[in-house]
Amino acid sequence: MKTNTIDAVQDQFETFQILSEDGEVVNEAAMPELSDEQLQELMRRMVYTRIWDQRAISLNRQGRLGFYAPVAGQEASMLGTQFALDKEDWILPGYRDIPQLVFHGLPLYKAFLYSRGHFEGGQIPEGVNVLMPQIIIGAQIIQAAGFGLGLKKKGKKNVAITYTGDGGASQGDFYEGLNFAGAYKANAIFVVQNNRFAISVPVEKQSAAKTIAQKAVAAGIEGIQVDGMDVLAVYAATQQARERAVNGEGPTLIETLTYRYGPHTMAGDDPTRYRTKELDDEWTKKDPLVRFRKFLEGKKLWSEEQENKVVDQAKEDIKEAIKKADGAAKQKVTDLIGFMFEELPYNLKEQMEEYKAKESK
Structure with a gap:
């Protein structure tokens, strides 16, 4: 007998959004309770990260950094999720997720040492609840499931959050991790940053599913697809997922629809071979910094002067961090x-x- 079960499931996963591309609030009921200072801090972090990314790419080309995966375009997805965390929550990152680590407490110079493959880059300071980036695609999903279960068994009101891309959602570890976490209601949040191309393969060729978020259904956990260029929507979805986890309601799969403007990594990837200029232009119009800037300017909370101060601070911090990294023992x-x-x-x-x-x- 023919059924439309798949369509019925897929159609339930509409993209959650709060800000339009023009920075207008389109979902007032979902607006998170953030102070003016917190909204400004979110913008500061995104601007800071964009400058850091530009400088890191330049340093890589100069031979002063090693492995580097560009992040421009994914700032809202990365920083919106991290901003919703408690300091005692744990981050289990992939190799692109360095900004979350730094804003969770990892010194910037250690991030540069990690990029260079220096052992000191993997020595996490006491009280900074992060693991080093996982290079094996999807392996961090398994780790987060176990970590989240450990937090639950210890009675901790904290979560383990982990990140992968759409490519990671095609790995066996992804399904095993979600299934395990769902079965034991682990204190975990799984974020899939769907930037559409993994390394080079379009997401449509990776899975027949209309969304990645719907894969949560098979694991018996909550799933949501979020506009990953909308930092407020990302923050709100993560905040809700965290509350569910610490209240014993189990993990959540968050799919953020985003786009990396640069290559997959600086190790020779050429995105022009698999992405069109038209698609790049389409996603440039959705830039998370531009969108949030318009929103804040409309509320008289952001100005060119404020942004320039952040840019100058980022450049100075990066200069000092590189100098400190250069001073590490050979x-x-x-x-x-x-x-x-x-x-x-x-x-x-x-x-x-x-x-x-x-x-x-």
């Missing part, structure tokens, strides 16, 4: 070997002695 092979085990196995003991001799010359 990494040695013996450092890497020594960090691997509490007690070295025999083969590494041999290598340790070999490299100690080389490094002493």
